[in-house]
Structure formats: structure tokens, C-alpha cells
Amino acid sequence: MVFIPQTQSNNGPHSGGRIPLTQLSRGQRAVIDAESLISLADADRCLLRAMGIHESCELKVCKAGAPCIIEVERTRVGLCGSVASKVFVKPCDGCPAA
Amino acid sequence: MAAQQPEDIELERVYSTERPPRAALLGQPNTGKTTLFNRLCGSRARTANIPGTTVESRVGVANATHGSLEIMDLPGIYGLSLEVPESKLCRDCLDGRIGDVAPDVAVIIADATNFSRSLRFASHALRRKMPCVIAVTLSDDARRKGFSVNAAALSECLGCAVVITSGRTGEGVSELADAVLRAALHGISLEAFEERLHHLPASTASESDLAKWANDVLAEVASGRMSANSRVSERVDRALTHPVAGLAAFILVMSLLFASIFWLAQFPMNALDFIFGTAGDWVRGTFPEGPLRDLCVDGIIGGIAGTVVFLPQICLLFFLLSLLEDSGYLARAAFAADKFMRRFGLPGQAFVPLLSSHACALPGIMSTRLIPDVKDRLATILVAPFMSCTARLPVYVLLISLLFAGRPWLAGLAFVGCYATGAIAGLLSAFLVRRTLLKGPARPMLLEMPPYRKPSIKIALWVMYDRGVLFIKNAGTMILAICVVMWWLSAYPKVAPSVEVLKMRAETSVVARQANVNPEVVKSLENQANLQEARDQQLGSMAGKIGVIAEPLFRPLGFDHQLTVAVLTSFLAREVFVSTLMIISSTDSNDESSLLEKLSQNRRADGTLLFTIPTAASLLVFFTLAMQCLPTLALVRRETQSWKWPLLQFVWMSGLAWGMAWIVREILLTGGL
Numbered sequence: 001m002v003f004i005p006q007t008q009s010n011n012g013p014h015s016g017g018r019i020p021l022t023q024l025s026r027g028q029r030a031v032i033d034a035e036s037l038i039s040l041a042d043a044d045r046c047l048l049r050a051m052g053i054h055e056s057c058e059l060k061v062c063k064a065g066a067p068c069i070i071e072v073e074r075t076r077v078g079l080c081g082s083v084a085s086k087v088f089v090k091p092c093d094g095c096p097a098a
Numbered sequence: 099m100a101a102q103q104p105e106d107i108e109l110e111r112v113y114s115t116e117r118p119p120r121a122a123l124l125g126q127p128n129t130g131k132t133t134l135f136n137r138l139c140g141s142r143a144r145t146a147n148i149p150g151t152t153v154e155s156r157v158g159v160a161n162a163t164h165g166s167l168e169i170m171d172l173p174g175i176y177g178l179s180l181e182v183p184e185s186k187l188c189r190d191c192l193d194g195r196i197g198d199v200a201p202d203v204a205v206i207i208a209d210a211t212n213f214s215r216s217l218r219f220a221s222h223a224l225r226r227k228m229p230c231v232i233a234v235t236l237s238d239d240a241r242r243k244g245f246s247v248n249a250a251a252l253s254e255c256l257g258c259a260v261v262i263t264s265g266r267t268g269e270g271v272s273e274l275a276d277a278v279l280r281a282a283l284h285g286i287s288l289e290a291f292e293e294r295l296h297h298l299p300a301s302t303a304s305e306s307d308l309a310k311w312a313n314d315v316l317a318e319v320a321s322g323r324m325s326a327n328s329r330v331s332e333r334v335d336r337a338l339t340h341p342v343a344g345l346a347a348f349i350l351v352m353s354l355l356f357a358s359i360f361w362l363a364q365f366p367m368n369a370l371d372f373i374f375g376t377a378g379d380w381v382r383g384t385f386p387e388g389p390l391r392d393l394c395v396d397g398i399i400g401g402i403a404g405t406v407v408f409l410p411q412i413c414l415l416f417f418l419l420s421l422l423e424d425s426g427y428l429a430r431a432a433f434a435a436d437k438f439m440r441r442f443g444l445p446g447q448a449f450v451p452l453l454s455s456h457a458c459a460l461p462g463i464m465s466t467r468l469i470p471d472v473k474d475r476l477a478t479i480l481v482a483p484f485m486s487c488t489a490r491l492p493v494y495v496l497l498i499s500l501l502f503a504g505r506p507w508l509a510g511l512a513f514v515g516c517y518a519t520g521a522i523a524g525l526l527s528a529f530l531v532r533r534t535l536l537k538g539p540a541r542p543m544l545l546e547m548p549p550y551r552k553p554s555i556k557i558a559l560w561v562m563y564d565r566g567v568l569f570i571k572n573a574g575t576m577i578l579a580i581c582v583v584m585w586w587l588s589a590y591p592k593v594a595p596s597v598e599v600l601k602m603r604a605e606t607s608v609v610a611r612q613a614n615v616n617p618e619v620v621k622s623l624e625n626q627a628n629l630q631e632a633r634d635q636q637l638g639s640m641a642g643k644i645g646v647i648a649e650p651l652f653r654p655l656g657f658d659h660q661l662t663v664a665v666l667t668s669f670l671a672r673e674v675f676v677s678t679l680m681i682i683s684s685t686d687s688n689d690e691s692s693l694l695e696k697l698s699q700n701r702r703a704d705g706t707l708l709f710t711i712p713t714a715a716s717l718l719v720f721f722t723l724a725m726q727c728l729p730t731l732a733l734v735r736r737e738t739q740s741w742k743w744p745l746l747q748f749v750w751m752s753g754l755a756w757g758m759a760w761i762v763r764e765i766l767l768t769g770g771l
Contacts, residue, residue, distance in 0.1 A: 043182070062332050062336065067339075079543070
């Protein structure tokens with residue numbers, strides 16, 4: 001099955017509250033869950049994982065939009081818009097924007 | 099003095115009979131790997147391409163207590179199993195598929211300031227059946243932030259030797275060399291390897307499982323917790339990548355970089371010019387006239403001068419780039435430029451090489467090593483010579499002065515137009531080549547933003563020296579050979595003085611014998627005779643004859659055979675064009691206005707004016723776009739390890755230059771100019 005990310009539908013309850021990384025605002029925290037990276041090309045997904053951006057990790061947005069900068073553990077990574085828009089994350093409840 | 103242990107005696111025995119063990123440094127980018135390498139090897143390191151590839155690696159010799167080690171600094175990678183060229187290269191290197199021999203030991207770099215990620219990386223590398231040593235780097239930095247690693251506990255957890263190091267302070271460096279030597283001596287038995295695998299997560303483990311494993315190890319071997327990243331650096335990041343402020347900072351930094359290469363380098367360049375000029379004059383005055391003297395002065399000294407004159411720009415560029423890279427800014431600059439450059443199929447990292455090429459294409463092409471993707475790098479190399487370099491300036495000045503004499507505003511606009519034409523042609527060519535010859539998905543920007551650090555002057559000086567030596571040893575020798583061949587083509591066969599020259603010399607002698615004659619008049623007549631002789635030589639030489647043969651090719655652009663000779667000789671280096679024109683036009687080299695005047699009155703064999711507006715404009719367009727720099731072609735050959743790419747570059751650029759020059763001339767002719 002091919003997963004086609006659509007911003008609107010993924011914002012709804014059926015998407016499990018997942019939104020593209022590009023829609024997070026600065027300082028907001030989010031979690032990458034099991035299906036977050038599924039729509040990325042294999043090579044990009046593997047590279048992101050190797051850089052520490054993997055399923056179950058928590059990230060913080062340092063620069064919002066596309067391109068964006070996120071922080072995972074202690075690593076800051078800049079992502080171009082084409083990749084960031086395909087990374088779907090679950091915003092953390094109760095994590096106020098910085 | 100302590101008594102030698104039996105193991106030490108064994109090491110000494112091994113060393114007396116076998117080659118030094120080789121260790122490969124394997125780690126992620128920005129983990130202190132290169133700083134550790136510099137500490138291990140000091141000045142005994144050199145940069146070389148990994149055999150059969152265009153990827154650089156630094157190889158050096160490190161001293162352990164009982165002998166030396168050969169250390170190889172592999173490219174920084176995020177994972178050994180990734181399907182990217184750098185990871186494949188590291189795999190091939192570790193397996194001995196490239197290079198003369200596989201490394202005996204893998205030194206796995208684990209960044210103490212990002213330890214969980216480093217452990218995950220190490221878990222993959224440790225699955226290879228080879229002796230491994232873990233070097234925990236940046237330990238001083240981590241301790242300052244409240245985090246430390248217990249080496250013994252980590253060694254127990256991973257089943258291999260662990261050394262806590264700091265490349266910056268030198269902590270643990272000699273211990274690391276000893277540990278690597280011991281690992282090389284002992285090798286790895288099947289039992290030991292199986293024991294090691296027992297400590298590691300399964301090869302099929304998911305990233306979440308790996309992260310869990312890394313966190314468990316971390317809890318067992320580390321004490322303290324790293325303090326959070328500084329909010330200040332986050333703010334600086336936001337500013338440097340902001341659409342307006344980031345762009346302004348980017349333009350400012352790049353302008354300073356460009357101005358430094360353009361302006362600061364002129365002083366050592368002038369000094370080199372003076373030194374080689376003086377050396378040439380000395381040889382000319384000391385040795386008897388003849389072919390040997392000509393070879394020494396015009397071939398060898400001229401060739402060496404033509405090679406080392408590029409050194410100041412190359413050294414300066416790499417010194418400044420090293421400082422920028424070390425500080426962490428270069429990653430932000432690449433981030434800021436990426437969106438614009440992607441439109442033309444180039445990555446953000448291509449901006450610096452293209453900007454540097456405006457000073458000289460040679461350092462620009464050498465700096466493409468900043469670009470990680472092979473196709474992106476190749477595309478940047480191919481289009482870099484389109485940028486208007488300083489060597490084009492004298493030609494621009496001459497032709498724009500011809501076209502817009504007395505109209506400074508138009509002349510200024512024409513200058514800008516030349517620079518813009520080169521840049522646009524380069525970007526559009528990149529767009530084209532990335533969709534045809536170098537087709538394939540562009541590697542999207544996933545760029546780690548390294549922490550801001552105080553740049554090291556020592557490392558920058560080392561990089562500068564290394565690059566300078568590399569240029570002289572590799573590209574320089576080829577450039578020198580090409581210069582000698584081109585000199586020979588333009589100097590031979592020797593042409594006997596023509597009747598006209600003999601007549602001019604006879605007239606000069608008559609005038610010189612007259613009483614009360616002005617010495618300036620005699621000198622001027624002598625100069626005229628010398629220039630006429632040089633002109634005859636130029637046209638009668640091999641290059642001149644080729645020019646006559648090639649004239650039909652350039653006729654549609656309005657060039658006659660003299661102009662064709664000047665254009666052909668300028669393929670050696672663009673600036674040669676002006677001096678060739680001076681010779682052909684029989685102009686005194688010290689008088690530029692005289693050259694302009696003579697050029698504007700220069701006529702073809704049929705008596706029509708040579709430098710009409712359409713011809714001068716087509717010549718200007720030709721020079722803006724043509725690939726007329728043999729040193730650049732030699733360097734491209736070296737960087738790409740193939741003649742295919744420099745040949746393609748030559749054909750494409752020169753073909754485009756010819757086509758655009760023809761179009762411009764036809765448009766102007768149609769417009770009645």
C-alpha cells in the first residue's frame with residue numbers, strides 16, 4: 001500500500017493527529033512515530049535515521065517552515081522543504097512552544 | 099627505567115619484520131575525527147585521493163610506544179550501511195576492495211557530546227569481523243558540560259578496547275596509538291568476535307530498539323547528563339538562516355571572502371610576478387642567446403610563474419574556508435543558499451566554489467570538495483569556469499573600451515553584463531547537465547548544523563599548506579608541462595627577419611648615426627622593428643599557422659587570421675590575448691591608449707575595419723563564455739580522474755561561446771551597426 005501524505009486529511013483525527021513537520025511552529029516539540037517517515041524515499045529515510053531522526057524520538061523545532069531546522073537529542077539538522085513536508089509528526093501535548 | 103613486558107618485546111619483534119599496521123578512522127561528521135587525526139599524525143600527513151576514486155582521504159603516520167602506525171582518515175559518514183557513495187567507499191575500504199591493503203584496525207569515533215547517536219553508529223561498525231578500538235572524542239567538551247564516560251565499563255559493554263581522548267587537548271592520544279597497535283597485533287579470533295556480537299543488538303534491530311540499547315549502555319557507562327544546547331546558538335542559527343537577515347549575513351561573509359581572494363591575494367601575486375620577472379631577466383642577461391635560453395626564460399620560468407601565480411588565491415581561499423567551516427558557519431551558509439541553488443540542480447554548498455571562481459576557477463574547482471554528492475560536485479566543477487575570473491578582466495577592459503569609448507556608464511553596464519552572462523550561462527548549464535548527463539534525483543538537503551566553535555588558526559594554516567602542496571604537486575606539474583608545450587608552439591619554427599624588418603633596422607641605424615638625433619626617436623624605431631619581428635614570428639610559428647588554418651572556423655564571428663591567432667594563443671591563458679594583440683598590432687606594450695587606437699584602426703586584408711562594433715561585441719561574448727584556460731582543464735582532469743569531463747567542458751563552453759558570439763554579431767549586423 002502506498003501512503004500518500006495529504007496535509008488536510010493528516011490533520012484530522014484519522015491520521016492520529018499527525019501533521020507535517022513544516023506545520024510545526026518554532027519551539028514546538030513533537031514525536032516521530034512508527035509511520036512518520038513512511039512516505040520518504042528509502043535513502044532519505046535511512047539517512048535521517050542514521051542522523052538520529054528515527055521513530056519514537058522526540059524533536060524540537062528550532063526554525064519553522066520550509067526549509068526548517070530541528071533538534072534531536074543534541075543534534076541540529078536542517079531539512080529542505082521537500083523532505084520536511086514528508087515527515088509526519090505528532091505534536092507533544094503539554095509541550096508549550098518556547 | 100621500567101622493565102619491558104613480554105608483550106612489548108613481542109611488538110618490537112613484529113615491527114622489525116612486518117609493515118606498519120594500518121588503522122582507519124571511521125566516524126560521523128563533526129565528531130572531532132579530523133582533529134584527532136591531526137593530533138595523532140601532526141605534520142606527517144598528506145592528502146591523497148583514495149586509489150581509483152575522486153574522494154579524498156588523509157593518510158599519516160602516528161607514533162605508538164613500540165613503533166609507528168599508518169592512519170587513514172576516512173570520509174565522515176552517518177552509517178556504514180547507507181547507500182550513499184561515501185558509505186560505500188568506507189565499506190569497500192574496510193573490506194580491502196579499494197586501496198592496496200585493507201586496514202588492520204578500525205578506530206571507531208564516538209562523540210562524547212552526542213554519545214547515544216555515536217553508540218548506535220558504533221554498533222553497526224562493530225559488527226565487522228576486524229579488530230576495533232573505540233576512541234571517545236570531545237571528552238573535554240563533554241566533561242565541561244557535566245558528562246563523562248567510563249572507558250573500562252564501556253569496553254566491557256562493547257567487547258573491544260576503549261580510549262577516552264580529546265583531539266583539542268591531546269588527552270589519550272598516545273594511549274589510543276598504543277591500543278590500536280595492540281589490536282593490530284592480536285587480531286581478532288572467531289571466539290572474540292562472537293563474544294563481541296553477543297554484546298551488540300541484533301542486526302535486524304529497529305531504530306527504536308537500537309536507541310533503547312544505546313540508552314541502556316549509556317546508563318551503565320556514563321555519569322552525568324549533558325546540559326542542553328545553548329539558546330544563544332539557537333538564536334544565532336535562526337538569524338543566520340533567516341530569509342532576510344540570513345541572506346544579508348551570507349552576502350556580507352561571501353563578499354568579504356571574495357574581496358579577500360580578489361584584493362588581498364594581489365600583493366603576493368604581484369610579488370611572485372616580480373620575482374619571476376627578475377629571474378627571467380637575469381637568465382636572459384646571463385645566458386647566451388639561443389633556444390636553450392628561450393626555453394629557460396619563456397618556457398620553464400614562464401611556465402613555473404604561470405603555475406605558482408595561482409598559489410596565493412588558492413592558499414587564501416582554503417585558509418578562510420577552513421576558518422568558516424571550523425566555526426560552523428559554512429553549514430548555515432549552505433542552508434541559506436540551498437533554496438536558490440536547487441532551482442538550477444545544484445546544492446547550497448556549490449555557492450562558495452562558484453563565488454570563488456570569480457577570482458580564479460582553480461581554487462573554486464578545488465573547493466568543490468565541500469560538496470558531498472558526486473553528481474552535484476561534478477556539475478559544479480563543469481560550470482565553475484563560466485564565472486568571470488580575474489584573467490578575463492584585461493580582455494573585458496580592452497574590448498569594452500573599444501566598444502564604449504567615452505561612455506563610462508555604458509562601459510560599466512557592459513562589465514556587469516559580462517559577469518551576469520557568465521553566471522547565468524553557468525547556472526543554466528548546471529540545470530541542463532543535471533537533467534541530462536548527470537541525471538538522477540538530487541540529494542535533498544539534510545544537513546547537520548555543527549555546534550559553533552572557535553576556529554583553529556593552526557588547522558587553517560595546515561589546510562592551507564596541504565592544499566598548496568597538493569596543487570603544486572598534482573595540477574602544477576601538468577600546468578607547467580602544458581605551458582612549455584604552448585610556448586614551443588608559439589615560438590617555433592623560428593622565422594628569419596622579413597625584408598620589412600631588415601629595412602626598418604637599416605633605417606634605425608641611419609637615423610641613429612645622424613647628429614643631434616633624439617634618442618627617444620631611435621628607441622621608438624627600434625621598438626617598431628622589434629614588434630614587427632615578433633609579429634612575423636607569431637604568425638610564422640606553429641600556433642600562427644594553426645591560426646591561419648582555423649581562420650575559416652572563426653570567420654562567421656568576424657575574426658580574421660590575426661585575431662584567430664590571438665584567440666588561439668589565449669587558450670593557454672586568457673590574459674595572453676592582450677599581449678598577443680599588442681604584438682600583432684605592433685604596439686608598444688607600455689601604451690594602452692596606443693593599443694586601443696591601433697586596434698580601432700586595424701584593418702583586414704581587404705581593407706575593411708577589423709574591430710567593428712559587431713566583431714568587438716562577438717569577441718567579448720566569446721571571451722565571456724569560452725573555456726580558454728588550460729590550467730583549469732588540467733585541474734578538472736585531475737579532480738575527475740578522467741579526460742571525458744574536461745573535454746566535454748571545453749567543447750560545451752567553447753561551442754556555446756561560438757554560438758552566442760555569432761548570434762550577437764548577426765543581431766548587431768541586422769540592426770545596421
